[in-house]
Amino acid sequence: MKTVSVILKEKGQGVWSISPKSTVFEAVKSMSEKEVGALMVLDEQDMVAGIITERDYARKVILKGKRSESTLVEEIMTPIDKMYTVKPELTVEDAMVLITAKRVRHLPVFENNQLTGIISIGDLVKAKIAEQEMLIEQLSNYIAGRYA
Template sequence: MGTVRHILQKKGNKVIAIKPTCTVFEALEMMVEQNVGALLVMDGEKFVGIFTERDYARKVILKGKASRDTLVQEIMSEHPLTVTPDTTMEQCMALMTQKYIRHLPVMDKQQLVGLVSIGDIVKYMIEEQKCIIEDLEHYITGHV
């Protein structure tokens, strides 16, 4: 099975980030514009956390806070679980399943290099299975 590096090679290293001093409303606007469920929180070049739809639902709406008055740094998840480019898909799936998370920031030597989501992993696995099936069909029919 492949590694996070394989996903980043296909999808790229672009990360969608927001400053911790932005409002939750601004973060939500960015999430809608970019069609994503999570934003990495960057203080300059330093990765300081992640802001997800779950953070919004649990820490703003349910606590009666206002998204226009609440800062991302107040509700972001600090010190989220991270992976490296060499982390396997199986390890990512295990982490996501055990910890009930859908996004894993990718760190390489203390440097943020990307983000993988459960959707990225599922897409990769489907493509891998398709290749395996095609190879088996070619083997069975004798067409190499």
């Protein structure tokens, strides 16, 4: 079974981040420019303070009538103690169960208390599709007699 660490190797382990003192407007602009749905929030010591997502923006700014130019990231982010995180050895299937059960779209990946990457629901779906395509190819080859 494929693991989270394999997904990170395939997609790269780069993580985009922002300061908790930045405005939500800056965060949304950064997400748009980088074509991502979440940013890790890092404090002055580059320690993970939380995560901010497009959903946070929609639910905690837009629907509450707040202004993104004057609302700080720290006001709407999900703090580290409330984030759902995973370890690199977690299987894709278990990550999918967690993302579905907790109704989140992004899972930061930690190893030895260090942020090593972030996976999204899209990353998990791509991994599952690739696995299914490989299985279909193997079965087709078997049926066609290409495997002994």
